[in-house]
Every structure is written in C-alpha cells, then in structure tokens.
Amino acid sequence: MGSHLSRSLLLGFISYTLILTGIVTVRGEFITLALPLIVYLLAGFLFSPDEIKLEATRHLSTERTLPNADVTVTVTLTNRGSHLEEVLIEDILPADLNLRVGFNRHLIRLPRKSSYTFAYTVTGPRGGYGFESVRVKVNDLLAVTSREVQLEAKGQLFIFPLVMRLRHVAIRPRRTRVYAGSIPARAGGTGTEFFGVREYHPGDPPRAINWRASAHEEDVLYANEFQHERVADVGIILDGRLRTNEFARHHSLFEYSVQAAAALGDALLTQGNRVGLLVYAAFLRWTIPGYGKIQREKILYSLAHARPGGSEVFAGLEHLPTRLFPPESQIILVSPLHEDDLTPLIRLRAQGYQVLVISPNPVKFELSYLSKTRNMELAGRVIHMERTLLLQKVRRAGVQILDWDVAQPFDQVVQRMLSRPPGWLRAIGR
Amino acid sequence: MTIVALIMSIILGTGSLAIGYFQAGQADHARWFIWLSILWILAHWRKYYWVSSVAFLLTLVGAGYGVWNQFTTLWMLLGALGGLLGWDLSDFARRLSYAGPTDDIRGMERRHLERAGIVALLGFGLAWLSDVIHINRLPFEIAVGLVLLAALGMTRLVVGLRRY
Numbered sequence: 001m002g003s004h005l006s007r008s009l010l011l012g013f014i015s016y017t018l019i020l021t022g023i024v025t026v027r028g029e030f031i032t033l034a035l036p037l038i039v040y041l042l043a044g045f046l047f048s049p050d051e052i053k054l055e056a057t058r059h060l061s062t063e064r065t066l067p068n069a070d071v072t073v074t075v076t077l078t079n080r081g082s083h084l085e086e087v088l089i090e091d092i093l094p095a096d097l098n099l100r101v102g103f104n105r106h107l108i109r110l111p112r113k114s115s116y117t118f119a120y121t122v123t124g125p126r127g128g129y130g131f132e133s134v135r136v137k138v139n140d141l142l143a144v145t146s147r148e149v150q151l152e153a154k155g156q157l158f159i160f161p162l163v164m165r166l167r168h169v170a171i172r173p174r175r176t177r178v179y180a181g182s183i184p185a186r187a188g189g190t191g192t193e194f195f196g197v198r199e200y201h202p203g204d205p206p207r208a209i210n211w212r213a214s215a216h217e218e219d220v221l222y223a224n225e226f227q228h229e230r231v232a233d234v235g236i237i238l239d240g241r242l243r244t245n246e247f248a249r250h251h252s253l254f255e256y257s258v259q260a261a262a263a264l265g266d267a268l269l270t271q272g273n274r275v276g277l278l279v280y281a282a283f284l285r286w287t288i289p290g291y292g293k294i295q296r297e298k299i300l301y302s303l304a305h306a307r308p309g310g311s312e313v314f315a316g317l318e319h320l321p322t323r324l325f326p327p328e329s330q331i332i333l334v335s336p337l338h339e340d341d342l343t344p345l346i347r348l349r350a351q352g353y354q355v356l357v358i359s360p361n362p363v364k365f366e367l368s369y370l371s372k373t374r375n376m377e378l379a380g381r382v383i384h385m386e387r388t389l390l391l392q393k394v395r396r397a398g399v400q401i402l403d404w405d406v407a408q409p410f411d412q413v414v415q416r417m418l419s420r421p422p423g424w425l426r427a428i429g430r
Numbered sequence: 431m432t433i434v435a436l437i438m439s440i441i442l443g444t445g446s447l448a449i450g451y452f453q454a455g456q457a458d459h460a461r462w463f464i465w466l467s468i469l470w471i472l473a474h475w476r477k478y479y480w481v482s483s484v485a486f487l488l489t490l491v492g493a494g495y496g497v498w499n500q501f502t503t504l505w506m507l508l509g510a511l512g513g514l515l516g517w518d519l520s521d522f523a524r525r526l527s528y529a530g531p532t533d534d535i536r537g538m539e540r541r542h543l544e545r546a547g548i549v550a551l552l553g554f555g556l557a558w559l560s561d562v563i564h565i566n567r568l569p570f571e572i573a574v575g576l577v578l579l580a581a582l583g584m585t586r587l588v589v590g591l592r593r594y
Binding site: 021028033105 | 483487490493494497498503506507510511514518521522525526528529530531532533534535537538541542545546549550552553554556557560561580584
C-alpha cells in the first residue's frame with residue numbers, strides 16, 4: 001500500500017484554482033471545466049463510508065512447528081459498520097517468514113455485517129514469530145477518500161529446532177541429586193554398575209552375596225555393592241558468539257550447534273536429569289534448570305529464539321557466569337571453540353565441574369564449501385593441526401571432547417562416542 | 431477491461447485537446463498532446479503511476495489555456511474529462527494490482543467503470559448545460575446569493591478534506 005498524494009487534495013486544489021480563475025477573469029468557461037471535477041469529488045464524499053468498524057481475527061493451523069514446515073494462517077475480517085465498497089487488506093508478515101501458498105493481500109468489497117476470510121501458507125526458519133495486526137485501507141467508490149486502519153489480530157508461531165532422538169548420553173558429574181535416575185552417583189547402593197564389596201548386612205538380598213570373596217573367611221559373608229544411579233544437574237551452554245560460528249560467504253555453524261543443544265537437552269531430560277540452558281551470544285539468555293516436559297518446552301522455546309551475536313563483553317568465555325550452575329555439576333559446552341577458550345575451560349575444571357565439549361568442527365565445515373585448490377588444502381592442514389593441538393590441550397585439562405564433523409548426523413556421532421563414558425574416565429573410577 | 435477503458439480515456443482526453451488546438455490552427459501544440467498520450471500509456475505500462483497525476487494536470491492546463499484563448503469549449507471540456515477519467519482509471523489499475531488472483535477483480539472493475547462512467551456523464555452533462563445555457567441578465571442579489579452558496583460549498587469541502 002504505497003503512499004501517494006491524496007486524491008481529494010489534488011482534485012480540490014485543481015477545482016479551487018479553476019473556480020478562482022473563472023471568477024478573477026470573469027470567464028464562465030473555467031468554471032465549466034471545474035464542474036466534472038467537482039461532481040467527481042462530491043460523489044466521492046457523498047458515498048464515503050460513515051462508520052468504519054472492522055474486526056479481525058487470526059487462526060494458525062499450529063503454533064509450534066519445525067523449520068520449513070507449512071503453517072496455514074487464516075484471517076477473518078468482519079464489518080460491523082457501514083457498507084465498504086473497496087477494502088484493501090494486507091496481513092503483515094513477520095520478517096523471515098516466507099509465503100508459500102496463497103496471498104496475504106486482498107482487494108475486496110465488504111457489505112455491512114458481513115465477513116471475509118482468507119488463508120495462506122507460510123514457512124520459515126527456526127525462530128519465534130509474532131503476528132501483530134492486519135493493515136486495512138478503506139476507499140470510497142471512487143477512492144477520493146481513503147482511511148487506513150491497523151486491526152489488532154495477534155498470533156504467535158514458534159518454529160523449534162529439529163530434535164534428534166539420542167538413545168543415551170553418558171555423563172559422570174561429581175555430584176548428583178538425591179532422586180533416582182540413570183547417572184552413576186559414586187556411592188554404593190542399588191544400581192546396575194559394580195561399585196565394590198562390603199560385609200553382608202542382614203536385609204541384603206542373598207543374590208548379592210559374593211561367594212568367592214566370602215570363601216576366604218569362615219565367619220564373614222561379603223556382598224557385592226552396586227553404584228547408586230541418580231539424576232544430575234546439567235548445564236548446557238550454547239556458544240552463539242559470531243567469532244566462533246560465522247564464516248566466509250555467510251556460512252554458519254550455529255544451526256548445527258542449536259541442533260546439538262536441542263538433542264542433548266531432550267535426551268538428558270528424558271533420562272530424568274535437571275537441565276538448564278545458557279545461550280552465550282551478544283547477551284546471556286538463561287533458562288533456569290528444571291525437569292520434565294515443561295522444561296523441554298522451555299529449552300526449545302529458548303533455542304527457537306537463539307541468534308548468534310557479537311559483543312565486546314562476551315567475546316571470550318571469561319565472563320561465563322559459573323554461579324548459575326550448581327557446584328560439581330555437569331556442564332556441556334556446545335561450541336566450535338576458539339583458541340582463547342582454553343583458559344576458561346581449564347578454570348571450569350578447576351572449579352570442580354565435569355565438562356563435556358561438543359565441538360562442531362569448523363575446519364572441516366569451512367573446507368567443505370571452499371574450492372579445493374592446493375593453497376586451500378595447505379591452509380586447511382595448518383588450521384587442522386592448530387585445532388588438533390587445541391583439542392589435545394583441552395583434553396589434557398580433563399575436559400571430555402566430542403569433535404563433531406557436521407557432515408555426519410549428530411545422533412550417530414553421539415551413539416558412537418557418548419553412549420558410554422570414555423575409557424580413561426572409567427579407568428580412574430570417575 | 432480497465433486497461434481498455436484507460437487507453438480510451440487517455441485517447442479521448444488528449445485527442446479532444448489535439449482536435450481543439452488543431453481547429454484553432456495550433457497544429458504544433460496539438461502534436462504535443464499526441465506525445466503526451468503515448469507517454470502516459472507507456473508510463474502506465476512501466477508502472478510509473480505518478481505520471482498519470484502529472485498528465486492529468488497537463489491536460490487541465492491545456493484545456494485551461496484553450497479556454498483562455500477561446501478555442502472550442504466542448505473539445506476542451508472533453509479533454510479535461512478524458513484526463514480525469516484517465517487519472518482515475520490509472521489509480522484504479524494500481525489498486526487492482528494489489529488484489530490477489532482469487533479476488534473478484536472482474537466484479538470490482540465492472541462496478542468501478544459503471545460508477546466512474548455515470549459520474550463522468552453527470553459532470554459532462556452539467557458542464558455542457560452550463561456552457562450552453564446563458565442567462566444574460568443576472569440580478570445582483572442572485573449573484574451575491576450564488577457567491578455565498580459557493581463560499582458555503584467550499585467551506586464544507588474544506589471540512590470534508592480535513593477529515594481525510
């Protein structure tokens with residue numbers, strides 16, 4: 001609905017000029033010329049709607065969907081005022097949503113006490129979208145007069161990231177919570193994983209007796225003890241810094257990171273853990289830890305709104321607010337990693353957190369779309385060596401790393417690498 | 431349908447002016463109106479809708495100049511009327527371009543053309559009558575009354591314009 005010079009103003013101005021010219025020059029022919037214009041103008045005024053009373057309602061076929069899935073938006077406009085001869089309706093689409101089928105703009109005639117319904121289909125990338133209003137322009141039958149109104153018709157659409165189902169994610173935080181779960185708690189009790197041998201107490205099930213150990217002594221019976229399995233506190237940190245996620249030619253690893261965070265959050269909540277999410281980008285977006293399906297929704301909601309961003313303050317991981325995470329809990333950092341991130345990771349370990357880094361591999365990602373020249377290959381090898389060195393240093397600090405080549409599906413990589421705790425962690429009994 | 435009516439209106443407006451000017455022996459000026467019609471149609475085709483307002487003003491200036499120089503009033507009147515219709519239909523075509531393919535474009539076109547036609551006929555009839563009927567002796571009281579009526583009408587018009 002582009003703005004243009006008011007038609008009534010133009011016609012009025014010309015009519016006045018002609019009439020005045022006729023009066024000044026005492027030439028009736030000028031007034032004769034003005035007469036069709038005046039008739040036109042008056043007809044417009046005469047038939048302009050007395051009362052514009054419109055209402056708009058909106059219905060979305062779904063309010064939660066996945067990226068690039070079709071969503072049908074249905075808008076109904078009801079006229080509770082005068083008969084409207086020419087109504088131009090434009091439903092304002094949120095930025096980034098694409099129109100797939102149908103139209104969000106219509107030119108109609110709307111008689112008194114009647115309704116008009118139109119529907120169209122949109123798709124879009126991950127995000128949260130708010131539909132606010134419908135823009136309506138009402139013209140009289142000659143469009144001499146026009147009035148524009150914005151009718152409130154709110155609607156919300158959340159396009160959540162695709163959640164891959166992960167079978168099991170093995171984590172070993174130092175401290176667990178009191179509720180039963182699936183994380184070994186480093187304490188003897190009921191469970192499935194062998195913990196040790198102790199003296200048999202009355203009440204222990206007979207099948208717990210370790211006959212081999214008991215055979216060594218005459219009067220004492222020994223029983224096997226298993227590790228308690230409990231739920232744990234897990235903090236997922238999604239790195240949304242531009243410096244680690246954005247690459248040449250507008251390529252970004254951020255969507256992969258979001259996908260990984262969503263899959264991990266879902267899997268850990270399914271295991272019964274208390275999970276929180278921190279999006280570390282231009283600003284911090286913190287989802288308070290919680291359990292269950294409601295927390296899953298909250299995390300997905302936060303991930304739907306997550307955007308990569310850069311800021312001076314959060315350029316490095318030094319300003320990571322570790323107080324948000326319970327002491328000695330599990331932290332999962334989803335980040336392509338930057339060489340400056342080594343020190344903050346070591347500090348996290350020093351504070352007693354069990355740290356797992358899911359690192360989408362930026363070197364392989366960038367090489368996958370760059371031209372394969374000799375120089376590029378050489379540069380790739382150098383950067384790959386630098387990254388390998390960085391990962392080695394991080395591993396030496398006791399941080400578990402999953403180096404993820406994003407060409408491979410995340411669920412397969414997790415199944416291969418994270419379904420059991422790493423050997424070195426099991427070897428030292430942690 | 432609108433496009434055909436638009437082209438016909440432009441031809442009516444500029445053609446009438448051209449004939450009027452040609453009859454008055456101003457063939458050069460008459461040719462300008464032909465060029466104006468071509469320019470107007472081309473501009474509409476290229477979606478330069480603002481050109482129609484300029485072209486409408488030019489036809490009125492042309493008609494006013496013709497009236498001032500006592501060219502045939504009928505041709506000048508038809509020129510102004512054609513310009514008005516061309517301007518109206520050009521804007522209507524612009525508004526129609528916002529309509530979706532499922533909208534009742536045919537019905538809207540038909541109704542608009544009917545109304546614009548009636549209004550144009552009414553305006554032309556009134557103007558033609560005012561041109562044909564001459565009252566040679568107008569008493570001063572009636573003249574004053576007409577001036578007052580005109581002033582009242584203008585005031586109402588200004589009030590109406592301020593509302594939009």
